[in-house]
Amino acid sequence: MIKLEKNYWKKFPIWKDVSRWDWEDWKWQIKNRIRSISQLEEILGIDLSSAKKVEKVFRTGTTPYYLSLVKDLSDLSNPILKQILPSCEEIDPQIQSEGSFDPFKEEIMSPVKGLTHRYPDRVLFRVTTFCSVYCRHCMRKRIFLEEERAKKYEDYIKMINYIRENPAVKEVLISGGDPLTLPNRKLEFILEHLSKIEHVEIIRIGTRELVVNPYRFFDDGLLELLNRYDKLWIVTHFNHPDEVTDIVKKAVRNILSTGTPVLNQAVLLKDINDSPNTIENLMRSLLHVKIKPYYLFYCDPTKGVLHFRTDIKKGVEILEHLRGNLSGIGIPTYAVDLPGGLGKIPLTPEYVLEETDEYILLKSPYGKTVKINRHNSDIINNHTKKQEDLCL
Numbered sequence: 001m002i003k004l005e006k007n008y009w010k011k012f013p014i015w016k017d018v019s020r021w022d023w024e025d026w027k028w029q030i031k032n033r034i035r036s037i038s039q040l041e042e043i044l045g046i047d048l049s050s051a052k053k054v055e056k057v058f059r060t061g062t063t064p065y066y067l068s069l070v071k072d073l074s075d076l077s078n079p080i081l082k083q084i085l086p087s088c089e090e091i092d093p094q095i096q097s098e099g100s101f102d103p104f105k106e107e108i109m110s111p112v113k114g115l116t117h118r119y120p121d122r123v124l125f126r127v128t129t130f131c132s133v134y135c136r137h138c139m140r141k142r143i144f145l146e147e148e149r150a151k152k153y154e155d156y157i158k159m160i161n162y163i164r165e166n167p168a169v170k171e172v173l174i175s176g177g178d179p180l181t182l183p184n185r186k187l188e189f190i191l192e193h194l195s196k197i198e199h200v201e202i203i204r205i206g207t208r209e210l211v212v213n214p215y216r217f218f219d220d221g222l223l224e225l226l227n228r229y230d231k232l233w234i235v236t237h238f239n240h241p242d243e244v245t246d247i248v249k250k251a252v253r254n255i256l257s258t259g260t261p262v263l264n265q266a267v268l269l270k271d272i273n274d275s276p277n278t279i280e281n282l283m284r285s286l287l288h289v290k291i292k293p294y295y296l297f298y299c300d301p302t303k304g305v306l307h308f309r310t311d312i313k314k315g316v317e318i319l320e321h322l323r324g325n326l327s328g329i330g331i332p333t334y335a336v337d338l339p340g341g342l343g344k345i346p347l348t349p350e351y352v353l354e355e356t357d358e359y360i361l362l363k364s365p366y367g368k369t370v371k372i373n374r375h376n377s378d379i380i381n382n383h384t385k386k387q388e389d390l391c392l
């Protein structure tokens, strides 16, 4: 966990006069977000003119808080900066020749606009196209091309009606854009209606505000809503240990105090977190602040994001490192969302090396092998004597 110094933001000339009161206000963070490359150039003191044509296609945005987590502003390989700084690769026709703006057919598998029904028991419920930070690796990068706006109440009502009429739907995933950028009254409207539907058992909010604007969770109005609606879970999106700060820890405490669990979905990103050590540190940091790692995703084949992809087996290698070296509660499921809306599947390291009708050969987390009888799990090997010793 990163411990931020007192008044740490004052070391940035543009925020030197900002009071603690303002800086720690989530609305101030959104209102004062950085929205252009020229603003970034000013703050970082570097020439980014080559990236200027990118913002004409994919918009730019970061909260001051998230930018302040960058340790060395001159180091463009910084893992935080890489997630927010537009790069020419995003619009390079050669690099982005494959992929799709909607690889999972979210807009097609959609009975009502804004709602995707892919699995029988779960629906995806998109409430806004707005985010306070526009992650360069966004799997829904098509929303960067649309206007920034929350849906209208009448659109929410249509989506809610669909869920009410479909008793197979047990869970609603509220996503966006970022749902927690909505004002509390709009959130309340959505949560109130969804909560009243008896067959909806879980309401999952997907948000990155905990990472990019943790002050959101110091808002009493929001905490009151989290407290009131009992079906809620929060799933957030930390990708690097440098994102897990002492302020995040306090924010998570606030969320947990409302009875709402907090899980994390990370994405494997080339040159940002694609190493066993970085992911191990990320998972340790998450456990430290009491966030349960849920998924580690292979980077989706979204147009504009393809340069962040790693070899698909990289994640398996990382999981293999984690198992045996990290508490089991810190190990996420490594998953790939299959293109075409076929669904998410786990990819796991291979622990079964050989299998017959009689036995199964297994590998330990540290590479040792053991052959066991598949019907009763008795150990079969050449060292029968030693086995007998063990039995005594």
Ligand SMILES: *Cc1c(COP(=O)(O)O)cnc(C)c1O
Residues within 6 Å of the ligand: 104, 116, 117, 118, 119, 122, 123, 124, 173, 344
């Ligand atoms: C990811 C996703 C879900 C949720 O999947 P889980 O494995 O339950 O996290 C549901 N619907 C859609 C359309 C999704 O993309």
